[in-house]
Amino acid sequence: MSLINISNLTFSYDSCYENIFQNASFQMDTNWKLGLIGRNGRGKTTLLKLLLGMYPYSGSISSNVSFEYFPYEIENKERDTLEIIEDMIPDLELWKLKRELSLLELPEEVLYRSFSTLSNGEQTKVLLAALFMKEEAFLLIDEPTNHLDLRGREIVGNYLNSKRGFILVSHDRFFLNQCTDHILSINKADIEIQKGNFSTWQLNKDRMDQFELAENEKLKKEIKNLTEASKRTAKWSDQVESTKNGSLLSGIKPDKGYIGHKAAKMMKRSKTIEARMEKSIEDKSKLLKNLETVESLAIKPVSYHKSKLAEAIDLFVVYDERKIMDPISFSVSAGDRIAIKGQNGSGKSSILKLILGEEIEYRGNYHTGSGLIISYVPQDTSFLQGDLRTFAREESIDESLFKAILRKLDFSRTQFDKDLREFSAGQKKKVLIAKSLCQEAHLYIWDEPLNYIDVISRMQIEELILQYRPTMIFVEHDRCFIRNIATAQITLTK
Template identity: 55%
Template sequence: MSMIQVVNLTFAYEGSYDNIFEDVNFQLDTNWKLGFTGRNGRGKTTFLNLLMGRYEYKGRICAAVEFEYFPYEVKDIDKETLEIVYEINPFCELWQLEKELSKLQVDEEVLYRQFSTLSYGERAKVLLAVLFLKDNAFLLIDEPTSHLDKESRKIVADYLNSKKGFILVSHDRAFLDSCIDHILAINKADIQVEKGNFSSWYENKKRQDEFELKENSKLKKEIKRLTESCRQAGQWADQVESTKIGRKSRVYEQCIDTRAYIGEKSRRMQMRRKNLQNRQEKAIEDKKKLLKNLETGEDLKLFPEKHYASCLLEFRNVNIQYKETGKNVCTDLNMFLCEGDRIVLTGKNGCGKSSLLKAVLQAAGFGDKSRQEVNSMDIQGEWRAASGMRISYVPQSAEFLRGSLYEFISQNKLDETLFLTVLRKLNFSRDQFQKNMEEFSEGQKKKVLLAASLCEKAHLYIWDEPLNYIDVFSRIQLENLIEKYKPTMIFVEHDQIFAQKISTKELHL
């Protein structure tokens, strides 16, 4: 067992006026299984890069272990997988690697295939296995679940739960709960380390937030009362003080007694005013300490429209193929999408979930010039889509985003004020509005696509893995939004909690 100590860590990107971290202090045990959580853009990946020594910073990071980052960058994916393994870890023993792969339910034959032929899940599992075989290494695992199906997430979670000595960045609540024993949270005002899983940390945070909200309300009332009391006490003290000066009496002794009485009364009134002011200042200082880490999670709006047809989409014994290759996506498919349905598509990676979404888009006459693959499907069988159906589509990948937000707004004919307001509610800072989208994090790019969808009036919302890279607080916002407005949807999402909360039907491929 050894410790990783972070002392007075301060860091800002070159050219930026705002620090990402400022005088941060905490320590971590290298035996812990740490979940790393926080809003998009708070600096989770930045912190991992600081541990890797990729940026210059002020302060100290002391550790007796080497840090290894996941996912490892594979420059030539056409190489044989085993060759890539030995590039990452030249001292890896083949029998050890095969043992680790068996725990991840990966057949050893993948080692003798080109890395490019492996699925995303197989690639992730191979890289995790080889990295965990490095001696004296503390792993920094950044978003391993992106594009992994439900079954693969369970396998990877069980594997990580059998290990120790890592920091895991993930926004999948169920996944985090199943494989960590500590939480590292980047809050609005500080960094917090706590024993437990995500759910226990989140419950503690909610209790703390509720307590601070009540205290804040009490202090606001107290400050208002003290302010009024200070004002009255000041008026009374000034009135008493004014009667002391220039007061005359026919009897000299009586004059002295009266002035002494008034002076003592004035002194007491001034002391009372001072005490009230001290109490007021303390209440104001106490109030300033509250709500610094409150995640507001403002309510979002959606504009679903009701279609005149009760059934929006109907597939009977439908076969779907790729036009170019003739490869089957689905055979004998039966699907009925009615007003108010929210259908979640489930199944292993590669079973055709995204392809089915594109077939639905094509059947409904959805045109999308920026992504030609939408119209790449050949639909055979009996099918019908309601005419005049307006669709809002969120694709799986946001890699195509280029240029400024304002160019994106213009190209997609969005209401600028509404769109930027939605982004602000999704925790975008205003300074992000001036950046090109290429500079955004993966989570921020996905929020751009989601914000555009939330601004569109539609009969049907089609979302393909909308939560990839999206932080937990934004996921909860979206859950609350969909539960409130109950739009008609068909979507793919591997976050079990999200899918279970908002879906009304499941179609397993």
């Protein structure tokens, strides 16, 4: 066991107006299984890169361990996988590597294939197995689940749970619960570490938020009462002064001792009220700094003139005359929220494209209702470029509403002036979701919408869907999202 000490860490990018980190200090144990969470743009990946020494910073980061980053960058993916791993680990013991692959339910033959021929999920597993063989290293694992299906996430989650000595960035609540024992959260005002998994952290966070909200209300009332008391004291002071003047004018000699005593009492009372008010204001200023304001979103579903929007009977997708999935039958009725599940490559995206009206070769029967308006969120965000105003105009959506939704999804106003190409992966996904929320549609089709989206925003989106109950078909690998949202599930097999 050793410690990683971070003291007074301050960092900002040259292009940023504000610091990403400001005098942050905390300590990590290299024996922990540490989940790193925070809203998009808060600096999770930046923190990992600072630990790797990739950027200059002020403050100090001290430890006696080396750091390894996932995903590991492969220069030539056409080489055999084993050759690539041997470059990563010169003193490789093959039997140990095969043991790790077995734990990840990968066959040994992947080692003797070109790395480029491996699926994204297989590449993720191979690189994790290799990096965990560097036993003296502390691993910095940045969003490993993005290319994993539900089964893949379960396997990798179990694998990580059997290890220790890593920081894991993930927005998947089920996955974090599966394999972490501490949570490091980058909050609005500070950074904190708690023992336990994500559910423990969320429970504690909710309790603290409720306590601080109650304390805030109590202090607001107290400050209001003290302000009124201060005004009454000032009024009494004026009355004493007027009594003094009135006595002189009437020719009656005032009792200066009495008036002086009364004035002194009022002064003492005024000072006490002032001190209490300052203390209450100071206490109030310490509250709610880390309260995540999760404002409600809105969606614009449109009623369809028929109860059934689409139907498939014995449908399967064909690629190069080859059936890539077993036949399925389903219907989509108003209010349905259907999750399409299946291993990577089982045809999930192909089914969505078919519903969207794209040219997909298939067998069986499929039809959609006439005049069906669909709002679509694709997986890919690489096409995004230009500013938000131009994007809104090209997509024929209301710019003010579009930006208001992005603000609720934790975009800062400075973000609005940037080119979309400069956005983080999570921010690009939020742009596509915000666009979809601005569109009036009968059916919402979302293809892995939550990739890179932070946990708080995921819960916002869940609340939105449960409130407005739009008709949806979606592909998603977040178990919690599926459990909370789906009214029905279609599982593709092959």
